[in-house]
Amino acid sequence: MTTLLCDADGTLFPSEEPAYAASAEVTNRFLAELGAERPFAPEELQAMTNGKNFRAAAQELARGYGRDLAGADLDAWVGQEKDVVTAHLRTVLRPDAAVRDPLRTLAGRFGLAAVTSSASSRLAACLEVTDLADLFDAARRFSAEDSLPVPTSKPDPAVYAFAGRELGVTPDEAVAVEDSINGALSAVAAGFPTIGTVQFVPGDDREARAEALREAGAAVVVSSWAEVVELLT
The missing domain is CATH 1.10.150 (DNA polymerase; domain 1)
Structure with missing residues (x-):
């Protein structure tokens, strides 16, 4: 990968x-x-x-x-x-070491890309204020609203398929990380193995979200980016 x-x-x-x-x-x-x-x-x-x-x-x-x-x-x-x-x-939004530190570790082994339904300007603003912008090069940010010839949204797999083509990676070479059901459906439909995450899901909703992510096709569900590091490194 x-x-x-x-x-x-x-x-x-x-x-x-x-x-x-x-x-x-x-x-x-x-x-x-x-x-x-x-x-x-x-x-x-x-x-x-x-x-x-x-x-x-x-x-x-x-x-x-x-x-x-x-x-x-x-x-x-x-x-x-x-x-x-x-x-x-x-x-x-504020910087969060529980996200940035594991991502820095992952960036040492993998190319990171952002794949979102949100507008590119919103993504850029969020990455900036959370101190993650340097980990996601502008050419490796993909928006279902702005990057595609016709705007769409997850669960349509178009934005993941587009990201794969632009990055030159196949589903054998990339893994998606998603928190929402529609997001997981999008990644899975595009063929990418998917890790579900509930790190930012409210505690009372985590169990139900984790089960729904599995039903949507997530191969595994984690509760933190630190667990993603443990899985992939």
Whole structure:
């Protein structure tokens, strides 16, 4: 094995809960325009769309209200949500030695790449404030929102397939690390062996998430990046 394909949100940093908290205001305005009768709490939105980017979530939510959202209208909502969430994550994320130190060890043996559903600008901001940017070269960051000819989101395997082609690695040469069900489904569908991680999953939810990751095809589930080092080195 030569390469480690790392999901970002919820895997490299604990961004999912604060991202949904910031996204909720935009999402609820969007839902109100669709005809929603009440606002949704961040945890409800996370349960509905975890592992998908806002573009895919918005399209799915719109279909639930009998709308087919695309084009400039969708792009405008995506842009609003991206700006709000990225600004918030810059204020709440911090460097974490429990992530950075194991990743530095892994970087000594494997090429690291980030494979995310989120926008490239959001990924760059999160890597910067968590002090991980130097471990993920810009050419080794892949976004389902920005890197592909047509934006998509996990569980579509397109972003993993694209990353493999760009890096010149086959499923025999790379392993994915994912925290979400949709992310694991994406990596597995692209053929990559997958490690599930629950490092940033709330304690009460860890057992259920671990089981769901196994059902999605993860070969093993770990609770820390230190365990990933033990598995791979």
